[in-house]
Amino acid sequence: MNRKTGFVVVLAIIALGFIVGVYAGVSSVPGADSFYAACPVFLEQIIQSAAGDVYNYEAETDFEEPKSYYIVSYSVKGDSIFSPVLNDVPTYLLDEQENIALQRSVWDVYTNLIPAEDRQMVTRFQVFSDGYSNTLAAVSPSYEDPSLWYLEVDIADLDDQEALLFTLIHEYAHLLTLNEAQIVPDIELALDYDLDLLTEKAAACETYFTGLGCSQPNSYIQAFYNRFWTDINDEWGQADRLQYDGDEIAYYNALYSFYKQHQNQFVDDYAVTHPTEDIAESFAYFVFSPTPHGDTVRDQKLRFFYEYPELIQLREHILKATCSMTE
């Protein structure tokens, strides 16, 4: 569930099709986007921070997964974090481990961004580090009870504010779309994730199987899948299967060429990782982009979220919190 940026060689600063001024004056519904207008430059920078070709491996064939350490893990109740559990860390991470104020400042950013009632599934806050860049943040379900989730943030990436904000919202989208009101969490898969079990579980699920559990018929992911994935899922599945063969580069190359084939359907190449990543990445673009008016599937994916009044409200909350950071 993490959004990796480690193998991004160049964060291309792409002039996105929707440039702030284009929509600023549009007043039709849902184009009236006064929330976007509050700090358009900062929001555009947040979007640009996500515009890397993460699966473009042509220039880089020797990527190695960096070593990652859990530094401290907090219990969560409402807005509070408490009872820190310290992990064994290498000496160079001791300063980060002792810096409680810094750890709390990240949690404060998160609680400002996401309303309390929308993050009740988060029961632990874990600070980790795999060095600068790489994984900025992640969410993962608890093994004991996959309806409970952990939020994880890399303490080494706090200076990259735009990328961190984008990633926190991408990660939040997983909680929004995979919580137990949306899917039925599968405890067996949470304990022992393998292809055979996954295939068996997917076959037994009458709705879309997310990988973590069977979708509820009226869930966001089911609606998103029905509308945007049914005609591409078989082709995508051929690329996806390669990850189980142990050749990561072949898998990434296949994903990238799938992306190139269907580029106007995706907000960026990371979104082709999986339908659950597509909805998470599209949600983050929905939050930080002006309302799109184009006909591409990519634009339709962003407009998808405007069909849910509670998500429009959530977007407004996140944008207010985001823009207040620039004041």
Ligand SMILES: [Zn+2]
């Ligand atoms: Zn993700």
